[in-house]
Amino acid sequence: MATFAEFFAGIGLVREAIEPLGWECVFANDIAQGKAEMYDARFGLRDFVVGDIRGVAAQDLPAEIDLVTASFPCIDLSLAGNRAGLAGKHSGTIWPFLEVLAAxxxxxxxxxxxxxxxxxxxTGFLSSHGGRDLAEVCRFLAALGYVIDLVVVNARWFAPQSRPRLFVLAVRADDANRCLSTAGPARSSGAVTRIRPRIVRRFQDAHADLPFVELPLPEPPQNAPHALSFFLEDLAADDERWWPDDKTKTLLRHMAGQHRRRVEKLAAGERNGVATMYRRRxxxxxxxxxxDDSIAGCLRTPQGGSSVQFLVDCRTGKPRIRPLTGREYARLQGATRFPIRVSDRQAQMGFGDAVCVPALRWLVRHAFGHIVTVEKPCEAVTPPNLRPARSASG
Ligand SMILES: C[S@@+](CC[C@H](N)C(=O)[O-])C[C@H]1O[C@@H](n2cnc3c(N)ncnc32)[C@H](O)[C@@H]1O
Known part of the structure; x- marks a missing residue:
């Protein structure tokens, strides 16, 4: 077994992803009580400290930790946010985290x-403040004695959800030979690939002083094994989460032609008769x-009016609309067996900004496989109770 500490742990999907690989969680921290409640239902709170990262001290951590993870808040780094970057009060929480790591x-x-x-x-982290934010973080890690790989992994290669994310993977420079057996230091002329796209190469080119390496990651899968329709709950026709007919009709009437045509095609049986939709003003x-594809958009926490994702379901031939359920959010994040004992909204809050389980599992297995050698068998990502969607004829 190898040990890990998860910072910004949320509901624990990092743990969900890597525990089956043989990693043992020895410390977790998050500020949100609602998320801790969901974490508790899955893992218990024995290793979980609920509170602000600014209140965590190095002495609070156990002595032996092999891996430290931090999926810190994205609000100030995302296009939809305020672009305050790491000077922002949310994404800036990376600094107290790094101070804990240093201490x-x-x-x-x-x-x-x-x-x-x-x-x-x-991925906005790559370009925040012209790349200076990420460069500063990499420099901090380099000063602690780490070499660094930068990769972009999209959840859509593992689950039907578009969710590109930047991962900063740091391994100890004095230990790097163990994991770099098949790859050398990254060069500025490094090939553009799906996981190291042009935006990563440009960043590396612009920061040749930083100690970049390439971990031996294989080519990720091309597509998720199952389409969106496979992950939907079967809600009764009179479930109150379905929109009333008049509300659906009004929305369809106001839809731009291109989007209305997509709904018509669903009703004609395309893409298993289902798609996701955002509401906009x-x-x-x-x-x-x-x-217009068979995957969901990037899940988010339902804070703004436009951030909830809806299902347009035309499987009976007649369009119906409802928000995606908390359980569907969980499934789209690959957390198929996670107990959900909270409201849909709280579950959407928990899963909306979590990591995608199979994507992270793939990454950690290949990037840090040299640290842990004994894998436990993984649960299947698709639960047995999931069925493919009914055909448009019902
Ligand atoms: C992107 S989410 C991480 C989700 C998590 N990895 C998961 O899979 O559930 C960022 C997390 O940072 C937490 N957070 C925000 N500010 C914090 C602070 N000052 N101290 C500790 N945690 C904080 C949020 O509650 C949120 O759960």
Missing amino acids: YSRRNGQGSRPAAVLLENV RNGRTVGEVR
């Missing part, structure tokens, strides 16, 4: 600092924007 490494002595560090955030009206 922990000092306390334990450089020789026994964690073997690896994983940071996760939106355009020219003082509420309109619906329907996806």
